[in-house]
Structures are given as C-alpha cells and as structure tokens.
Amino acid sequence: MTRRRLIRLLSLLGFVALWQLLTAQHVRLWVRFDHLPTAVQVWQAFGLRLGTAEYWQDLTDSLLRIGTGFLLAALLGVATGVLTARSRWAADLIGPVLEVIRPIPAIALVPVAIMLFPENEQGIVFITFAAAFFPVAVATRHAVRAVPPLWEEAVRTMGGSRLRVLSGVVLPAALPGVVGGLSVGIGVSWICVISAEMVSGQFGVGYRTWQAYTVLDYPGVFVGMATIGLLGRLTSGAVELLGRRLTGWLPPQLGSAR
C-alpha cells in the first residue's frame, strides 16, 4: 500500500525533475526545450498566482461552469438513456436525432452556443453539457439493456409496479455502467469547458491560460495547464469516489487502486 503510494509519488516527481533538467539545460533534441519555462519558474509563478484574487475567481468560474453543465448532463443523460433503452417508442422518436448530433464534437457547437444563448456564460455551460451528455446517455442505454430480466421478473411477481421496477431494479442494476459513463463524461467536460473558455470566455482557467499565451507569459501558460490538470484529476477522482460508493456491492476488483 505505502509502497505503491511511494512509486506514484516518485512518478510525478520524476516527471517534474526531467522537465526541470531538460529546460534548465536548454536541451535541443530536434524538439526544443530551451523555449519552455523551467519547472522552478513555473513553481514560482504558481506561488505568485495563488496570492491573487483573480486566480481564485477563475477557478470558481470554471468549476461552476463544469459543475452546472455536468450535473445537467448527468440528469438528462441518465433519463434519456433509460427512456431509449426501455421504450421502443422513445428510441424511435429521439434516437435518430441524437445519433446525428452525437458525432459532432461539443467544441464545434461553439458557434451555435454563441447564437443560441444571450450570454457567453450560458453558452459555455451548454458546451460542457453537450460534451458529457452523450457518454452518459449511451453508457446508461447499454447498461439498462444489459440488466438481467430475471431481477425484473422477481420484482414483478412480488406485485411491484412499473415505477418500482424502474427505481428498484433497473436504476440500481444499471448503476455500474452509468458510473462508467459519468467518468468518461467528466473528462470530456473538462476538455470542453477549457476549450470553450479559450474561444469565448471571460474569466475561467481556460481563458486565463490563453490570455497568458497572447501576452507571451509562458510560465503563466504552464500555471494554467497545471491548474487544469490538477482540477481535472480532482473532479474525476470525485466522480470515481462517488461511483465506488454507489456500487459498493460489486465484487472488489483485482488490483483496484485503493
């Protein structure tokens, strides 16, 4: 346990050390590390940024956007997935439209978002929502279809209603699959909230990162990237944790990260 933790810590530290080495020594091996800021420079810039109110404003803005978009996507995605899996009528009615919209990258919806919503803010939330919605809906649909009919029959022969079957069998049984969709969804959501902020944002980590690039503040760019990485890890971790809590009845996985 502690040994594995140690190795993981060393993995991160080794990465930073290698970065410092390559940039401080101005290594040029076809790719040019001499243009990049050193790890120490970024560390110092990070320290300074942490002291500014602006940094925390960006952070809360981005988190609020992804939080809202992801929550909406989770609710509507699960509802859509269950509906299309359980009702042929719903599958025929909304399935084709969804299948046509699904291949469009959420970030390509930026023009639509700008035209559709009166404010940038809502547009960014919409992009974030669109990004997470499809992984959640598709994972839910597959998970619901894979629920063994035996469990449903058991509850029905106890006199259980359709609603009881849905809430007491279908949803819990599909939960492991839904959690998989949520994990993918939160990852894609991050990519899209940052991209959308870069294109059309005011405030937000993505906006600030791009802003730093346009004024040639390279350590600032890396501070932004590190922030995105850490926040992404944090939110994915939160979803993972929630997922494990909700599906504690599953047999423990061999070599699971705990």
Add this chain to the structure above:
Amino acid sequence: MSLRLTARGLSLGHTGHPVLADLDLEVAPGEVLTVVGASGGGKSTLLRALAGLLPPTGGELLADGVPVRGPSAERALVFQEDGLLPWRTARRNVELPLAITGVPRRQRRAPAADWLDRVGLEGHHDRLPRQLSGGQRQRVQLARALANSPKAVLMDEPFGALDPQNRHAMQQLLLTVWEKERCTVVFVTHDVDEALLLGDRVAVLGGGRLTALHEVPRARESAARTDPTVLALRARLLSELS
C-alpha cells in the same frame, strides 16, 4: 391460505410453434404438484404463465376461479439462478416483497429476520448475495418468496444447481416450511426422485402437452426410496420421460 390454480385449454407461443398446447391442469389448494419433463418441454413456460409473466395466447388461466391478468404478490416465483438483487443484503432482499406491499420500514425488519432464521441463515442476515454460497442464496430466495405469505409458490428448478447434500437439505427445509404454511406449490424439476419426494402428484410435460399425471401413493414421511409402489412409479416416470 392457499390458491387453486386452473389451466383450461392453455396455449402459449406462436401457432406454428406452440410452447404449450391445449393444456388442462388443476392444482388443488395446498397441494404440492411437481412437474417433470425434458428440457424445452414447456415446464418453465407453464410456471411463468402461472406467475402471470407470460399472457396465454389461448385458453384460460385461473387463480381461485379468477382469470390471471398479470403478476401478483399472491403467487411467488423462485428461480433456479440468482433471482436475488445483488446490491441488497440477504435481509433487505427478504424485506423487498414486504416493502412492495407497503409494510412500513420499521415493521419489515423483524419478519424478514425471522424468515432468514427459519431457513437456517442465522448470522448471515447482512451478507450480500455474492458473499453467500449457492445453497445459502437459494435459502434466501425461499425466505423472500415466503415472506409475504403468498397463497402459491411457483418454483423453477430451484435446487437444480446445488450439490447433492445441499439439495437434500433444501428439500427437507421446503417440506418443513410447507407443513406449516400449507400454501399451494408448483415445483418444476428434471429430477424424478425430487419430484417423487416432494410432490403429492407428479405431472409429466412433453412437447407442450400434459402427457401424464400421477398420484404419489404414500405418506410423505415414509421413505420414498424403499416403498415398492413409489419405486414402481419411479420406473414408470423414467420410461415416460425417455
């Protein structure tokens, strides 16, 4: 409390490919009827029809003279495989039928625990199904089926996957419980000895039709394996099945 189950000209399946064809059968209240037959002979289909899960395509199906229109809590079903919900503990699985019929949360615990003790699962109430053996899971299924005092219990090869010792223990447990509850039991099995041990009557199903119906001529307590009339019936059943 027990139920009279009646099938009159019961048919199920497509016209070209009937699973059950023109089946007449009456199960008396409080009777244990065992059903044997080759696989694909319609045993499971008959049971699911009796449970109300499969609507008949012809004829009629009555419970105490009232047409069966769908599943109901008065006819409990026990499956061969794991019909337990894997995210619920043994106790919460047994509480489920009580919850569905609207028993308040606090009043479910005691009867559920009581039933688990009766099927020999003291100290295992809070285990998840995956933490129980196959035999223990079938005990939980039995407790769950009986928790709501159904008038009929429909069992689909419930002990088929168990090893001989476990199967024997479960058969004895079922008889003990049935002596007390006296509900109607329809028990599907592919094991002739099991059918003779448990059944008041044995129905033979083949090709979707009822091919034979035998009374089992003995008091249930007597050793079924040595009684000459039972042995003769056993030989006859085996020949009917081959």
